[in-house]
Amino acid sequence: MTEPVSPFPFPIRSACPPGACVCEYDRVVADPQADHRPLALNRLQEQKLIERIERIESYEDLKHVQAVIHRNLGVALRIEPGPNEVRTVRGIIVVLEEKPGLCKKARQSIPAAVRRCLNERPEIAYALLDAHDLFGAP
Structure with missing residues (x-):
């Protein structure tokens, strides 16, 4: 018996349990x-992505x-200073944009990394702060 042929050119993740995620997996697949x-x-x-993030050595x-x-996921990872004074890393906004098909767990684990x-x-x-001109001239 042969396995069904996937219509996707790459392996895809399995669906999240019903009610556990808002990724709209079924709608995106269909x-x-x-x-x-x-x-x-x-x-x-x-x-692998989390391990790569943890190996980051510079702002570049x-x-x-x-x-x-x-490029690979079609979502933006926004990293920018918050609207208030930034005293710790918690003052930096790190958000992985929502997109249908992207699991809620990934949208939490990647910014955490x-x-x-x-x-x-x-x-x-x-x-990062300097690039957003927080240490620059007024």
Whole structure:
């Protein structure tokens, strides 16, 4: 007996349990016009991405990882200073944009990995703040 052929050019993650997520997995799988890239982020790929984020060494490397996430998943990873005074990494906004097909767990675990990276390497957080002109001239 042969396995059914997947209509996707890449392996996709399995569906979340009913009621546990708001990713609209079934709708995305059924719609041939939908962007299917978020479905490629299975548990193994998510772990690899988190490991990659934890290995970030510089602000330029962080920007590169943001670009790779956008290119491969079609979602933006926003990392910017919050509207109030930034005293700790908690004052930096880290959000993985919502997109149909992207699991809620990934939208939580990826920003958490970025925060861990910024906590471990404060020089990246300082470069981020400087890039947003918080340390620049008034």
